[in-house]
Amino acid sequence: MSPAEPRAGLSDAALVSAIRSGNEAAMAELYDRYSGVVYSVSLRVLGDAGAAEDVLQEVFLQLWRNPDLFDSSRGNLAPWLAVIARNRSIDGLRKRRPESDVEDVFLSVEPDMAGEADRAMAMTKVRTVLGGMPAAQRSALEMAYFEGLSHSEISAKTGEPLGTVKTRIRTGLLTLRKAFQT
Amino acid sequence: MSMHEQFADELPLLAMGTLEGDDRQALETHLQDCAACRLELESLRGDMALLSLSTAGPKPPRRSRERLMAAVAREPRGAVAAKRSSFPRSSPRRSWWMLAPSLVAAALALMVLLLGRQNSELREQIAGMQSDAAVRRVELRRAHEIVSTLTAGDAMRVTLVAAKTPPQPQGKVIYVRERSSLIFIASNMPAVPEQKAYELWLIPSSGAPIPAGVFKPDAHGSATLVNPPLPAGVEAKAFAITIEPEAGSTTPTMPIMMQGAGE
Numbered sequence: 001m002s003p004a005e006p007r008a009g010l011s012d013a014a015l016v017s018a019i020r021s022g023n024e025a026a027m028a029e030l031y032d033r034y035s036g037v038v039y040s041v042s043l044r045v046l047g048d049a050g051a052a053e054d055v056l057q058e059v060f061l062q063l064w065r066n067p068d069l070f071d072s073s074r075g076n077l078a079p080w081l082a083v084i085a086r087n088r089s090i091d092g093l094r095k096r097r098p099e100s101d102v103e104d105v106f107l108s109v110e111p112d113m114a115g116e117a118d119r120a121m122a123m124t125k126v127r128t129v130l131g132g133m134p135a136a137q138r139s140a141l142e143m144a145y146f147e148g149l150s151h152s153e154i155s156a157k158t159g160e161p162l163g164t165v166k167t168r169i170r171t172g173l174l175t176l177r178k179a180f181q182t
Numbered sequence: 183m184s185m186h187e188q189f190a191d192e193l194p195l196l197a198m199g200t201l202e203g204d205d206r207q208a209l210e211t212h213l214q215d216c217a218a219c220r221l222e223l224e225s226l227r228g229d230m231a232l233l234s235l236s237t238a239g240p241k242p243p244r245r246s247r248e249r250l251m252a253a254v255a256r257e258p259r260g261a262v263a264a265k266r267s268s269f270p271r272s273s274p275r276r277s278w279w280m281l282a283p284s285l286v287a288a289a290l291a292l293m294v295l296l297l298g299r300q301n302s303e304l305r306e307q308i309a310g311m312q313s314d315a316a317v318r319r320v321e322l323r324r325a326h327e328i329v330s331t332l333t334a335g336d337a338m339r340v341t342l343v344a345a346k347t348p349p350q351p352q353g354k355v356i357y358v359r360e361r362s363s364l365i366f367i368a369s370n371m372p373a374v375p376e377q378k379a380y381e382l383w384l385i386p387s388s389g390a391p392i393p394a395g396v397f398k399p400d401a402h403g404s405a406t407l408v409n410p411p412l413p414a415g416v417e418a419k420a421f422a423i424t425i426e427p428e429a430g431s432t433t434p435t436m437p438i439m440m441q442g443a444g445e
Contacts (some may be wrong), residue, residue: 027254031247039242041234053246057253060316064254071324079231086234087199123235130236147231150200173194173229180232 012077019067027064034078036059037119038085045089045146055088078119090148124181129179133172142167143174186212189219217330236336284357332365339404341369351403353440355382355421362414364394366407371399374402379428380439382407385420392416396430 010018010029018026024114038059042052059081070080130138136158139181143149151165151182192209195201201209213220215430277376331337341352351416353368366382374380383391422441 024251024254025191025379028224028247031250035242035247036240037234037238039246040237040240043240044237047408049243053249053436056242056246057250060250061253061274064257079228079234082231082234083227085228090199119238119277122232126236127233130233136284141233144198144200145230146237148200150202151195165189166195169198170191170194173226173233174231177229 016063016067019064027060030077031060033116034081037078037082041082041085042050042089045086045148051092051116052089055085055092058088059085085143086145091135094148125179126176129176133175136160137168137172137175140168145168186216193219193223197223197230204273208405213319213439214326217327220327248343254320259296262432290323290327296423313331329408332367332400333408339367339369339402351440353382353421353423353442357384357418357421359415359417362416363409364407366395366405368397368405370402371403371405373403374425376424377428379430380405381426381430381434383408383422383424383434384412384416385422387419391422391434393430393432394421396426396428409424 010026012030012033012071015026015030019030025046035056042055043049046052046055057112062084063081070077130141133141140154140158140160141155144151149157151162152163152168154160158167187362189209189212192201192205194205196209206315209219213223227301341349343349349370351368351370351372353366353371356365357363364384370381371380379396380398382394384389392413393410394412395407397405397407399405420443422434422438423434424438426435
């Protein structure tokens with residue numbers, strides 16, 4: 001596979017495999033596909049364009065250095081990158097050493113997000129589902145995910161019992177899952 | 183959803199990285215042996231990924247792509263260009279002591295450069311080691327999952343045969359000589375008499391049969407052996423199964439119940 005070869009039609013798995021043999025064009029194609037997802041989640045968590053850009057660099061460089069960390073048999077690349085970007089951003093936000101090991105991030109997700117149209121549809125759906133959630137549930141979910149707050153911290157902030165916060169977070173995630181299973 | 187309810191509310195917190203202390207430790211210990219909860223954890227991370235999509239919109243600046251591709255082009259590293267410092271030539275007419283302050287400054291600057299370079303090399307080494315360790319941990323995790331699936335007490339084991347064929351005892355050996363690694367999976371095995379067990383034998387190309395593990399099938403006739411102790415690098419001609427005392431034997435007791443040669 002020559003670096004000049006067009007890669008737009010290749011699957012994520014094929015591109016990751018090309019990266020394994022040091023193909024820079026494959027890396028560029030993956031960046032073009034998913035930099036938006038990675039950057040926007042980092043920006044949402046960090047609220048700072050420069051810091052989000054640093055996370056973006058770090059996440060893609062990590063993929064370049066260790067493509068084997070991504071297991072294509074266990075899910076697709078977009079959600080994997082999104083979760084890693086979120087975790088790294090939370091580490092940055094809380095000024096702590098990377099706590100979440102990349103290698104721990106195995107995930108399975110229902111919709112295929114390899115195509116831009118698939119991602120756009122999924123995005124609209126997620127926003128609709130979030131919009132339909134009770135405000136307290138959505139807020140607990142977002143505080144946990146985008147601010148990295150523990151259930152105790154959320155409980156202290158909202159004055160709600162710990163058990164309620166835990167259940168809200170779980171129910172929120174399951175509501176999202178259910179919306180994509182039907 | 184099949185998972186343990188006592189952990190149900192905590193799995194999302196672990197997925198988000200916000201579960202701490204004893205709760206986290208207890209859940210992580212549980213996860214090592216519970217495939218259902220591991221699967222649920224993966225699904226929860228998938229749900230989290232969906233949540234990420236709600237942020238989609240802003241695009242990274244163009245320079246970011248250039249920055250990344252420049253960094254990619256620089257890797258693999260190791261060929262960090264040596265930084266050279268150049269000093270103005272001193273006039274031969276000046277006395278050496280007049281140059282002393284600039285020499286000291288130059289020496290200090292050189293030292294800073296050398297230390298800086300050493301520091302960055304050490305950082306690269308550490309990053310490389312961390313990265314290798316991360317890959318090893320992934321491999322280990324995958325291997326652990328394969329083995330735990332193979333050996334799980336509640337695993338469903340199905341042997342497919344031609345239609346209308348009555349189930350036959352079957353054993354499958356996967357043996358890698360270089361690693362002395364062996365996995366054995368049996369199905370439809372008849373129960374063994376009291377105080378007896380099946381013993382698997384590795385029949386080498388030359389020499390006596392080598393014990394390769396003792397097993398008793400479960401109520402469904404299934405059994406598994408994973409990496410029984412074996413001498414290094416033995417070439418196997420065939421494998422066989424006999425019935426032996428529970429503790430196993432060092433030489434097989436006839437008759438041979440099952441046998442098979444390599445394909």
